[in-house]
Amino acid sequence: MQAQAAAATQKRDATLLDVCEQLVALARKAGASESEAYAERTRESSVKVREGNVEELQQATSKGVGLRVITAGRLGFAYGTDFSKEGLRTLAARAVSLAKSSAKDRFNELPRGSQLGHGPDGAYDPAIEDIDPAWKLRAARAAEAAASQADRRVRKFEGTSAGDFLARSAIASSRGASGESKASYAYVVCSPVAEADGQLQTASWSDTRRRLAELQSPEEIGRIAAQRAARMLGARKVKTQKAAIIFEPEQAAGFLAGLSGAVNGDLVHKKSSFLARHLGKRIAPEHVTVIDDATLERGLATRPFDGEGVASQRTVVIDRGVLKSFLYDAYTAGKAGARSTGNAVRGWSSLPHIGTSNFVLQPGERGAGEILRGTRRGLLVTAMLGSGANVVTGEYSRGANGLWIEDGQIVHPVQEVTVSGSLLDMLQAIDAVGNDLDLRSSTAAPTLRIAEAVISGS
Amino acid sequence: MSKSVRKPVPARAPILPLLLLEKLLSAAMSRGAEFAEVYVERSTTTAVSLDEGKVRSAQVGAVTGVGVRAIRGAQVGYAHSDDLDEAALLRTAQTAALIAEGNRDPGPVSLSRTPLPTYYQVHQPLAAVEVARKVELVREADAAARAHDRRIRQVTAGYADQTREILVANTLGHLAEDRQDLCRLGVSCVAFGKGGERRTGFYGGGGRVDFRFYEDFSPAQVGRESARQAIATLGAVPAPAGPQTVVLAPGWSGILLHEAVGHGLEADFIRKGTSLFAGKLGEKVASELVTVIDDGTVAGGRGSLNVDDEGNPGERKVLIEKGVLKGYLYDHLNAKLTGQRSTGSGRRQSFRHAPMPRMTNTYLAPGDQTAAEIVGGVHKGLYCRQFGGGQVDISNGNFVFEISEAYLIEQGEITRPVKGAMLIGVGPEALKNVSAIGSDASFDPGLGTCGKDGQSVPVGVGLPTVRIDDVTVGGTGA
Numbered sequence: 001m002q003a004q005a006a007a008a009t010q011k012r013d014a015t016l017l018d019v020c021e022q023l024v025a026l027a028r029k030a031g032a033s034e035s036e037a038y039a040e041r042t043r044e045s046s047v048k049v050r051e052g053n054v055e056e057l058q059q060a061t062s063k064g065v066g067l068r069v070i071t072a073g074r075l076g077f078a079y080g081t082d083f084s085k086e087g088l089r090t091l092a093a094r095a096v097s098l099a100k101s102s103a104k105d106r107f108n109e110l111p112r113g114s115q116l117g118h119g120p121d122g123a124y125d126p127a128i129e130d131i132d133p134a135w136k137l138r139a140a141r142a143a144e145a146a147a148s149q150a151d152r153r154v155r156k157f158e159g160t161s162a163g164d165f166l167a168r169s170a171i172a173s174s175r176g177a178s179g180e181s182k183a184s185y186a187y188v189v190c191s192p193v194a195e196a197d198g199q200l201q202t203a204s205w206s207d208t209r210r211r212l213a214e215l216q217s218p219e220e221i222g223r224i225a226a227q228r229a230a231r232m233l234g235a236r237k238v239k240t241q242k243a244a245i246i247f248e249p250e251q252a253a254g255f256l257a258g259l260s261g262a263v264n265g266d267l268v269h270k271k272s273s274f275l276a277r278h279l280g281k282r283i284a285p286e287h288v289t290v291i292d293d294a295t296l297e298r299g300l301a302t303r304p305f306d307g308e309g310v311a312s313q314r315t316v317v318i319d320r321g322v323l324k325s326f327l328y329d330a331y332t333a334g335k336a337g338a339r340s341t342g343n344a345v346r347g348w349s350s351l352p353h354i355g356t357s358n359f360v361l362q363p364g365e366r367g368a369g370e371i372l373r374g375t376r377r378g379l380l381v382t383a384m385l386g387s388g389a390n391v392v393t394g395e396y397s398r399g400a401n402g403l404w405i406e407d408g409q410i411v412h413p414v415q416e417v418t419v420s421g422s423l424l425d426m427l428q429a430i431d432a433v434g435n436d437l438d439l440r441s442s443t444a445a446p447t448l449r450i451a452e453a454v455i456s457g458s
Numbered sequence: 459m460s461k462s463v464r465k466p467v468p469a470r471a472p473i474l475p476l477l478l479l480e481k482l483l484s485a486a487m488s489r490g491a492e493f494a495e496v497y498v499e500r501s502t503t504t505a506v507s508l509d510e511g512k513v514r515s516a517q518v519g520a521v522t523g524v525g526v527r528a529i530r531g532a533q534v535g536y537a538h539s540d541d542l543d544e545a546a547l548l549r550t551a552q553t554a555a556l557i558a559e560g561n562r563d564p565g566p567v568s569l570s571r572t573p574l575p576t577y578y579q580v581h582q583p584l585a586a587v588e589v590a591r592k593v594e595l596v597r598e599a600d601a602a603a604r605a606h607d608r609r610i611r612q613v614t615a616g617y618a619d620q621t622r623e624i625l626v627a628n629t630l631g632h633l634a635e636d637r638q639d640l641c642r643l644g645v646s647c648v649a650f651g652k653g654g655e656r657r658t659g660f661y662g663g664g665g666r667v668d669f670r671f672y673e674d675f676s677p678a679q680v681g682r683e684s685a686r687q688a689i690a691t692l693g694a695v696p697a698p699a700g701p702q703t704v705v706l707a708p709g710w711s712g713i714l715l716h717e718a719v720g721h722g723l724e725a726d727f728i729r730k731g732t733s734l735f736a737g738k739l740g741e742k743v744a745s746e747l748v749t750v751i752d753d754g755t756v757a758g759g760r761g762s763l764n765v766d767d768e769g770n771p772g773e774r775k776v777l778i779e780k781g782v783l784k785g786y787l788y789d790h791l792n793a794k795l796t797g798q799r800s801t802g803s804g805r806r807q808s809f810r811h812a813p814m815p816r817m818t819n820t821y822l823a824p825g826d827q828t829a830a831e832i833v834g835g836v837h838k839g840l841y842c843r844q845f846g847g848g849q850v851d852i853s854n855g856n857f858v859f860e861i862s863e864a865y866l867i868e869q870g871e872i873t874r875p876v877k878g879a880m881l882i883g884v885g886p887e888a889l890k891n892v893s894a895i896g897s898d899a900s901f902d903p904g905l906g907t908c909g910k911d912g913q914s915v916p917v918g919v920g921l922p923t924v925r926i927d928d929v930t931v932g933g934t935g936a
Contacts, residue, residue, distance in 0.1 A: 050730070053533065057557050060538045060550075062810065064521070077517035081540040094518055101589045103512035156731050193732045193853050200734055202853035235854065237930070240700035270510065270612045272648045272656060349519050385849045386858040386880065392648055392656050395878040397932045399849070399858035416856050418882050418932025420699065456699035456882070456932040 016041055017180050019083055020172035023067050026092035028174060032069035032099070034110050035092075036173035036308065039065035040348045046163030047136040049144055054137065055159060064348035069095040073104040079349045107334035111310050112175035115330070115340060119295045119312030121181060122302035123210040128164050128184040131212065136162040139218040143190040146222030151194065151230040158191035158202060162218070177309030185300070186212050190222045194229035201235065201413075203228035203383065207440065210300060228382065231403070235413035237457040238404060244378030245419055245450040246371060246405070249436055251381045252445035256290070256361050258389025258396065259423065260443065263317055264354045265328035265343075267391065269336040274394030274423060278323045284427045289362040290318040292327060294342055299358035301442035307346035312357070315341045329354050361445035364433030368447040371432045373408040379455055380405055381419065394423045400455075414457075421453040429453070472625050472635060473498045474524070478544060479627045480567050482526060485551035487564030487629060491528035491535070493794075494554070494629045497767065498524050499809040501622040502585040508596040508615040511604075516589050523809040526554040532795055533557050536812040569633040575771055577755045577762045578666035580639035585621035587669045592617050595677045599645045602681030609692070610685045612648040615677075617641070619664075626769035634769035640666055640760065640916055642904060645681050649688035657694070657877075659687030660844075660862065663903025665918075667758045675903070687844055687863050690875060697864060697879035697933030703839035704881065704929050705832055705867065710845050710902040712919025715750055715820050717848040717857040718885035719743070721910070723777050723785075724803075724815040725792035727852050734855045734885070735783065743783045744889030747825060750778040752787060754802055754818035760904040761818035761917040768804035768813050775801050777820075778889075789815040807913040817908065821920030825895025829923040832894045834870040840879065840931055841865045841872045855885040858932075880932035888926060896923030 020037035027035035041063040048056040065088075066079035076099030078091050139162040147154055165185040172178050189206035205225035207216040247255055267273040275283065294312035296302050305311055308330055316324050328336065329344035329352055345355030372380065385399030397420040403410045421429075434447030472479070479496050486494035500522040507514045524547055525538040535557025539550040596615035603613045619641035627633045644662030651657065661683040663675055706714065719735070727733035735743065744750075754763040754772025763772035768790045776784050788796075789804030792815055805816040833841060841864060848859030861879040865872045901920040908917040 050532075054557070055532060056534045056536065056812065058536045058812065059553050059556075060536075060810065062538075062540060064540070066519075075515045077515055079517070079519040079521075081521050081523065090520075098516040098518060098589060101506065101516035101593050102514060105512055105514070158727075158730065158732055193730075200732065200853035202732065202851065232854075270648070271650070272612050274656070277654060349521075351515060351517070383851075385851060385856060385882075386860060387847055387849075390658070390878075392658050393877065394656075397860070397878050397880040397934075399856060399880070399882045399932070401851075401856070415854055416882055416884060416930065418699075418858070418880055418930070420878060420880070420932050420934045422934070454699055454934045456930055458701060458930070 016168060016170040017172060019065055020170050023065065023088050023092060024172050024174050026089055027067060027069050027096060030092045030096040032071050032096050034070040034174050036068045036110050036171065036177060037065055038169065038171045038307065038346060038348055040167060040169045043166045044163065046161050047140050048159045048161040049140040050157050050159050052141060066348040067091055067095045068351060069099055070108045071096060071099045073106060073108050074099040074102045075108050076102065077351050107331055109334060110173050110175040111308050111330040111340060116177050116309050117311030118179055118304040121304050122183050123298065124182045125184045125211040127212040128186050129166055131164050139188050143188050143218035143222035146219040147190055147192045147226035150223045150226035153194045153196050153230050153233060154192045154226045155195055156193040158193060160190040162188045171309045173309060179305055179309060181304050184210055186215055188215065188218050188221050190225040192226050192229045194233055196233045199233060201229050201232035203232065208300065232401060232413045235401065235415035237416045238414055238455060239458055240456050242452050243455055244375050245453045246375060246378060246380045247448045248380065248382055249438060249446055251384055252361065252448040253441055253443050254384055255448065256359065256445045257443045260356045260359050262391035263326045265326040265332045265336055265338060266354055268326045269332060272392050274391060275323060281323055282321050283323050283424065284318060284321040284430055286320050287364050287433045288318055288321050288430055290360065291316050291362065292343065292356050292359045294357035296358040298439055299442065300439065301357040306342040307344040307352040310340045310342040310344065313342045327354055327356065356443060359443045363435050363437035363446045365435055366432055368434045368436050371434055371447055371449050372405060375405050375408060375449065378405045379414060380410065389423060396421050396423050396426060417455050417457040419453050419455055426450050426453055473500055473623060474625065476569055480569060482547055482551040483567040483627065483629050484564055485548050486526050486528040486555050488552065489555045490558035490560030490562045491530045491555060493529040495527045495768065496524060496627045497809055498625040499622065501620055503618065503620045504585060504589065504592065505616065505618040506589065506592050506596055508600050511600060513593050513596065516593065524550065525809040526551045527812055528554040528557050529791060530558040534791065534812060538810050567629050569627050569631055572632045572634045572769060574634060574636065574764045577764055577772060578758050580666060580668050582668065583621040583637065584619035584639045584641050584669060591669065595643055595672055599643065599677035599681035602678035603645055603647050603685040606682050606685035607689045609649045609651065609689060610647050611650045613645065615645045617643045624767065626767065628769060632769050634765045636765045638666065643672065643677060643680055644905065645684040647684045647688040649692055651692040655692060657688045657691040659684040661687065662905055665758045665760045665904040666762055691863055691877060694875040694877035696935035697876040697931060698935045699931060699933040701928050701930050703836050703925065703927050704931065705836060705839060705841050706921060706924045707843045708896065708898050708900040708922050710919065711842065712821055712902060712921035713845055713848045713859050714921065715822055716817060716908065716917065716919050717850040717859055718883065718888050719750060719778065720752065720817045720820045721850050722852050722855065722885055723787055725786045725788045726815055728786050729792050729796055733852045738783050741783055742781050743886045744778050744781045745892040746781040747895050748778055748781050748889050748892050749776065749823035750820065751776055751823060752817050752820045756819045756918060759819045759918045760906060763802060763818055766802045766804045767806045768800065770800045770802040770804065772818060773802040787815045787817065789813055805915045807915060811913050814911065816910065816915055817917050819901065819918030819920065821901065822895065822922060822924065824897050824899035824922045827894055827896050829896050829898055832896055832923050832925050833867060833872060836867045836870060836925065839867040841867050856882065857885060858882045876935065878933055882930045882932055888929060891927045891929065892924060893927050894925035898922045
């Protein structure tokens with residue numbers, strides 16, 4: 001297999017910032033008092049195998065640009081994929097015309113001056129840009145083969161894929177924002193299905209890194225995926241009860257992601273977050289510290305500036321159990337009388353809105369095994385279903401799969417139960433924090449134990 | 459490859475010239491693929507949003523692109539481009555062709571238009587409706603929600619529509635075109651209660667309908683319903699945890715079918731043997747009261763398709779009949795590989811995605827009881843009126859869905875509101891426990907979006923009032 005087609009389109013990347021600057025100029029001509037353009041170009045390719053054969057080969061380049069304009073305090077936004085002179089002119093006219101439909105709002109202002117700037121660039125690995133197309137096929141096959149060999153009850157696969165993703169973006173605004181950034185990612189994902197006694201159990205394991213050399217080996221990924229599927233065979237419900245919950249790092253990250261909505265400055269400002277009234281108060285034990293850090297070395301979400309050109313920064317959200325800060329973009333910061341924390345996230349087809357960068361619960365000192373052995377009775381959660389956290393009401397309820405623990409030992413796999421509780425209670429009940437933090441996703445956490453939550457089952 | 463006789467070119471020009479389409483198909487076949495397809499999409503999306511009583515933004519996006527797929531056996535090559543010049547498109551077709559590893563002159567492809575049924579007719583494209591009228595919808599909804607009750611303190615309202623023209627051409631000689639308009643109005647409310655209590659409501663709707671739809675389905679009514687939900691659940695007590703009898707109100711509760719059985723009947727999972735429904739055709743998989751239909755032909759339905767994203771007409775499929783598994787949902791590839799025919803279920807989010815088997819509008823056929831009879835027959839249980847999202851694990855059948863508005867049933871009466879409830883079960887077991895079905899069949903108002911493998915597509919669901927025994931309710935109460 002070859003991949004020559006994509007290379008040809010890469011050269012034009014140099015024009016991304018030009019496209020943005022042209023749009024800003026066109027918007028001014030069309031009558032915008034302020035404008036900001038954000039453009040992206042991506043290249044992605046992936047190989048999916050099943051039973052040793054290539055099942056899908058995907059390859060593409062994409063581009064797009066979004067233009068935000070403010071005229072007389074009114075906001076308009078237009079986006080498109082046509083970078084021709086005519087296409088950009090249409091886009092500018094459209095955005096300016098749309099602004100007439102929205103309401104005047106004195107907080108509609110683009111960030112400027114000292115807010116703008118560049119933090120450190122995130123990792124960009126030329127090895128991913130120049131990746132040997134055969135690597136993806138080899139990696140996917142190796143992961144699948146390792147999964148098959150790891151456990152003989154693994155006989156089927158949803159699929160195993162390997163791929164790479166390159167993204168370049170640029171921003172320019174009439175208020176002086178100007179910048180370019182780039183990112184590279186490589187990944188391997190394996191989803192085997194284990195089967196025994198008529199029961200099927202699937203599990204998925206993947207690794208995504210910005211540097212190729214940091215990627216977990218495909219064999220390791222396959223083996224872990226197989227073990228995770230096989231160990232769920234024979235899963236059954238447990239009785240409805242209160243018990244300890246241990247979240248594996250991936251599930252702890254999911255729990256943290258649910259919480260991240262509660263520190264969104266917009267919901268807080270509207271008094272619609274359960275944490276709105278808790279700033280400066282203790283909401284978790286001493287060993288819980290959460291930091292949003294867009295400058296983090298090796299972070300998957302590390303970037304020099306946010307979606308509106310504000311320099312990336314590190315924000316301590318929870319400091320040793322005390323809620324220290326919420327997250328803001330420029331608009332919400334203006335309304336709330338706060339400062340942007342550089343947390344505007346966006347794509348070219350959306351307006352900036354508040355989101356996390358690398359949102360990380362800092363590691364503790366205890367090993368995951370030690371935490372498990374110290375648990376008398378509880379559920380080690382290994383996979384979850386549903387969205388879970390409601391940050392407005394502060395309720396949490398989510399379907400869970402996992403392993404049942406009695407006296408520090410795993411006794412049997414569990415499925416068809418839910419884990420429920422109040423988010424505030426659950427935060428305060430975090431009684432163990434593992435030392436096994438790995439930045440496998442932009443929201444990341446080590447193993448966490450919650451002393452008690454409700455498990456609903458039979 | 460079959461060849462068809464070229465018919466006279468119809469009056470309206472396709473998004474890409476016929477000759478170029480044929481050239482792209484030939485290029486995609488040039489390395490020995492057995493089948494190739496070109497998918498062209500041109501879409502305009504309009505959205506307005508209102509927050510804190512103000513129209514926050516109005517936006518329009520225009521995206522055009524082409525996806526090319528080449529298939530050989532079970533192998534798929536897929537490439538896409540948003541550059542529409544001939545050179546870029548040919549490169550894209552050649553990239554997709556790489557799935558096959560040979561060199562072969564595929565011969566010419568000639569296309570002829572496939573006549574299509576009409577399950578939705580939006581006279582004026584939604585993209586052509588003035589933005590000011592769309593702004594008016596969110597304003598009215600906001601005002602009605604706030605007027606409903608003083609405790610409604612936060613309202614966000616959003617309206618979005620899409621006018622999407624698609625063209626699918628393949629090496630079987632088929633050329634199908636469709637215009638798929640879709641709109642959706644949604645209103646979220648937060649009610650502020652005592653002691654910092656917050657409850658939420660959400661309501662809205664739309665479909666593949668004319669903008670006039672909102673004359674009957676009025677934004678004021680949408681705003682009031684959203685507000686009602688938030689107010690009704692103030693003071694709710696924790697939902698009782700554990701197995702119990704539940705009664706689902708009609709409509710959006712159809713998400714039960716979508717999660718509990720629908721996904722597990724999609725032919726990709728069936729072919730790979732990774733769904734617990736694989737190999738169970740003809741077997742009893744549900745209570746005999748249960749008949750499940752996936753129907754792409756519902757007039758104006760959010761999930762309806764004149765033509766799917768592979769050029770096949772939308773269909774009505776009986777999936778489960780009186781409890782017996784009757785059929786699966788097939789796209790082109792999985793049908794071909796298993797000797798079946800496509801059921802018009804091949805869908806994709808956009809030209810950037812390869813199609814896969816998906817649901818359209820999935821519903822449960824009505825029974826003969828009234829809702830009052832069904833509730834009245836429950837001594838102790840949970841009445842579920844409004845629902846959030848859901849999810850399913852295809853292999854073990856575990857599904858969940860969130861209940862956003864629920865009440866206790868005590869001695870056949872709906873009593874106190876409860877909070878934080880969620881249903882969890884295993885698809886076939888839950889359907890075997892269906893013990894009563896109402897005559898009040900109803901579709902959801904047109905809000906659903908289904909995600910699979912990173913692709914989102916609009917879907918509809920429907921359910922009459924249904925009683926299910928022995929369902930596990932996730933909650934924190936006793």
